[in-house]
Amino acid sequence: MAVVREITFAQALNEALDYEMSKDPKVVVMGEDVGLYGGIYGVTAGLYEKYGPERVRDTPIAESGFIGTAVGAAATGLLRPVVELMFIDFLGVAFDQLYNQAGKMRYMFGGKAKISMVLRTTCGAGFSAAAQHSQSLHALFSHVPGLKVVMPSTPYDAKGLLISSIEDDDPVIFIEHKGLYAIKGEVPEEPYSIPLGEADVKREGKEVTIVATAAMVHKSLEVAEKLEKEGISVEVVDPRSIVPLDVDTILNSIKKTGKLVVVDEGYPRASFASDIAALAVSKAFDSLKAPVKIVTPPATPVPFSPALESEWIPSAEKIEKAVREVL
Amino acid sequence: MPVEEIPKETLLWMYETMVRIRVHEERVAELFAQGKIPGFVHLYVGEEAVAVGVMANLRKEDYITSTHRGHGHYIAKGGDIKASMAELFGKKTGSGKGKGGSMHIADLDVGELGANGIVGGGIPHAVGAGLGIKLNGLDRVAVAFFGDGASNQQNFHEGINLAAIWKLPVVFVCENNQYQISLSYEKQQAIKSVAERGKAYGIPGVSVDGQDVLAVYEVAKEAIERARRGEGPTLIEAKTYRFRGHFEGDPQVYRSKEEVEWWKKNKDPIKLFEKKLLDKGIATKEELDAIWEKARKEIEEAVNFAEESPWPSKEEVVEDVFSTPTKGVLVWQW
Incomplete structure (x- = not known):
């Protein structure tokens, strides 16, 4: 047991x-x-x-x-x-x-x-x-x-x-x-393994796909829960590994919802987020019903002051705004 | 070390191995000039006594890490010459299936953990081999080969320090060929010998004439035996000289022809050793000539093997990146 x-x-x-x-x-x-x-x-x-x-x-x-x-x-x-x-x-x-x-x-x-x-x-x-x-x-x-x-x-x-x-x-x-x-x-308590290259759908939804990593998964889930109360159904996909990447799970979700928001704490250029956006555009273009939205920090060093840092990190508010924009 | 104290078999192995390296490197220079070997090559001509003097003390199960000038280490450690020659040509039968080339030849089956295109890059790998040996309680050693230029790299300092604090069975062999491409040794560091740096890490540092294979053999023997006894690492500086450019095609504006000629005439490690073997009556001229003949034949066979080998197929571009297959996309292609 x-x-x-x-x-x-x-x-x-x-x-x-x-x-x-x-x-x-x-x-x-x-x-x-x-x-x-x-x-x-x-x-x-x-x-x-x-x-x-x-x-x-x-x-x-x-x-x-x-x-x-x-x-x-x-x-x-x-x-x-x-x-x-x-x-x-x-x-x-x-x-x-x-x-x-x-x-x-x-x-x-x-x-x-x-x-x-x-x-x-x-x-x-x-x-x-x-x-x-x-x-x-x-x-x-x-x-x-x-x-x-x-x-x-x-x-x-x-x-x-x-x-x-x-x-x-x-x-x-x-x-x-x-x-x-x-x-x-x-x-x-027992040991178990999770295969690399297997994404996890952290929350199922119908209208928008959010692909998010690490801490951004939790912020995205927070947003999805809030929006559900308004009747907006958001799916949150956590790839769990960047290499290998579970392309099928990500594409299947995009094909289902037709809308994609990528949320990542990496810098914006040549990034995980832009990679997923490129994947969506090149492999699921016909399914997309709105432009892909990307939520990342700006291309600046991470600031020290809490007043600045909280602006720098992608916030639930910014994620929510992006989701509303693609709806 | 007096030749009388070394078994004849070992002496002849040292001579033969230096000759095999020399013949190999001179043949590679020709093939490169003929356009048969792509990329670029860094040849070991003139430095043979260092690899051979050290390797005469190693066993198959011992480990080495090598450099961009690595053919000599590979041959002396017992690497498969047909596989390395085919690799130089970029053929499917090469040690790296044509994916590595001269700077990335390895033969893990004989403990040759690889040449390296990054100066100093392999030094910590020897430390890692040493850690593996120690934690598994094995009677083995690891030797890191690197040049004078690498002795200014972080990996030299960090690697030696780790081996020293953990008392690992590692020997660090700096082949000081006196030029970091064009920058002469005196302009790289303010000390007379790289061996002085041993003191900074609390380990012995010994400088030796790298053109005298027996001197290298003796110093390496002591360091390797010390490592095997669990007494920790040693830093050896072998002062040597490369008879050819940094790479084939190097215009060598940084040194005079006279200087190069002086070394070739007075400090050729093979000629010096040959004289000793003949003077001491250890081998006859005929025996030594036969060694050259055998080496030429061996290298020619390797060249033929390489030339006749097929090219890798296009599909192989995306193979051999990872060991463990997974779900999802591992090797991305748009």
């Missing part, structure tokens, strides 16, 4: 890590403050005590070095590293090891390399953490080939997707929105 409790997003991730570490001695966790400290957001709490300093490794602030170490360890097949990059914003000092090394080795070596590793990192604004600790840079990872990119929005998805990601034989970038860590949801 499955035991389902309410736990937080962070606890769900912790359970996935714990399960994988208990099952496979090759799984090691590495990163800044992941050991004794339990991770800056507590996601690795307790693992150091349970699995020891060899398998839960605190690293110096040397992101390229320790991410590259994970790449090399994975390439030998001797380990399946799960590395934590404290903020996705720190990507700049380590990107080469992901996009030129981890993501390309298999291809360059003619399919003979397996880079079984996960890079866990955090994204998201809303904490007055300013321009270098608040970004949502998933589009950069999906732009370059060879990386899988996962973005859960609920505790249930977080656990199942992290288990799948660790068991996957490719480099997976697993992006956790900071605003979601404390949210609670029903999560089975």
